[in-house]
Amino acid sequence: MAGPPTPQQPVSLHVDRIRCDGYGMCAELLPELIELDDWGYPIVRPGAVPDELLDHAVRAVDVCPLLALHLRAVTASRAA
Amino acid sequence: MNDQILWFATRGAGVVSLLLFTAVVCLGILTVARWQSPSWPRFLSRELHRNLALLSVAFLAVHIVTAVADPFTSLGITAALVPFASSYRPVWVGLGVIALDLLLAIVVTSLVRNAMGQRAWRTVHWLAYAAWPLTLLHGVGSGTDSWALWMLPTQAACVLAVAVAVAWRFAADRSNRSQLASVVDGGSRGGA
Numbered sequence: 001m002a003g004p005p006t007p008q009q010p011v012s013l014h015v016d017r018i019r020c021d022g023y024g025m026c027a028e029l030l031p032e033l034i035e036l037d038d039w040g041y042p043i044v045r046p047g048a049v050p051d052e053l054l055d056h057a058v059r060a061v062d063v064c065p066l067l068a069l070h071l072r073a074v075t076a077s078r079a080a
Numbered sequence: 081m082n083d084q085i086l087w088f089a090t091r092g093a094g095v096v097s098l099l100l101f102t103a104v105v106c107l108g109i110l111t112v113a114r115w116q117s118p119s120w121p122r123f124l125s126r127e128l129h130r131n132l133a134l135l136s137v138a139f140l141a142v143h144i145v146t147a148v149a150d151p152f153t154s155l156g157i158t159a160a161l162v163p164f165a166s167s168y169r170p171v172w173v174g175l176g177v178i179a180l181d182l183l184l185a186i187v188v189t190s191l192v193r194n195a196m197g198q199r200a201w202r203t204v205h206w207l208a209y210a211a212w213p214l215t216l217l218h219g220v221g222s223g224t225d226s227w228a229l230w231m232l233p234t235q236a237a238c239v240l241a242v243a244v245a246v247a248w249r250f251a252a253d254r255s256n257r258s259q260l261a262s263v264v265d266g267g268s269r270g271g272a
Contacts, residue, residue, distance in 0.1 A: 019198070023114060023122060024114075024122060025121075025122050025123040025126060028121045028122060028123045029123055063123050063126060063127065065111065065112075065126060066198055067193070067194065067197075067198050
């Protein structure tokens with residue numbers, strides 16, 4: 001069933017700051033890319049998520065109780 | 081094969097469902113209260129909450145399927161899904177059926193939470209606070225083991241666990257609010 005390997009499109013993490021309520025679970029699961037400020041809100045390292053951290057990033061997105069963390073494709077305009 | 085095996089399965093799976101459901105409610109409260117310790121990160125409560133919830137649904141399915149399949153009670157599938165349609169202990173079974181219907185709503189909305197949005201999901205999820213006591217009453221009223229020596233402390237422990245968790249949640253909420261008031265107060269005084 002597996003098709004030919006397609007090159008992974010680079011993705012980056014984005015926090016919806018209106019929704020985020022500082023539960024901090026994302027930083028627990030992905031400390032490589034997310035740290036918490038003094039009030040417990042996430043600071044995300046900008047740029048594309050490295051391939052080896054992709055599974056962890058997906059899990060961090062999944063665990064957010066407020067659906068405030070997203071993975072988005074890195075577009076040319078954003079990357080610039 | 082013992083002809084009572086379905087009945088044993090119904091009772092056993094019912095008790096296990098109650099225990100799991102109790103743990104799920106307590107873990108949900110721990111999650112929303114953001115409890116943590118050095119050996120228990122916050123995501124652990126959340127993930128256990130979800131996985132034990134799915135496990136409890138599996139035991140609930142066994143509980144219901146074996147009850148329906150048991151010729152003795154002759155429940156039928158309608159009685160398992162429509163409240164108070166059962167001829168066998170209609171009221172007590174009916175409470176369990178209401179709890180089941182609420183749980184189905186909670187599980188389905190949780191599975192599609194991304195699509196339906198946080199606010200609507202949360203409203204439905206609050207139904208758990210109605211479903212849990214209904215589950216307990218269903219067990220006490222229609223369970224044939226309710227007054228057994230091992231079942232009484234089990235039920236009491238479930239009530240105690242949820243009562244402590246709910247009380248603790250409200251207490252934590254109040255202390256947060258009083259802290260907020262003092263912070264706001266201190267802030268305005270500092271600004272004045």
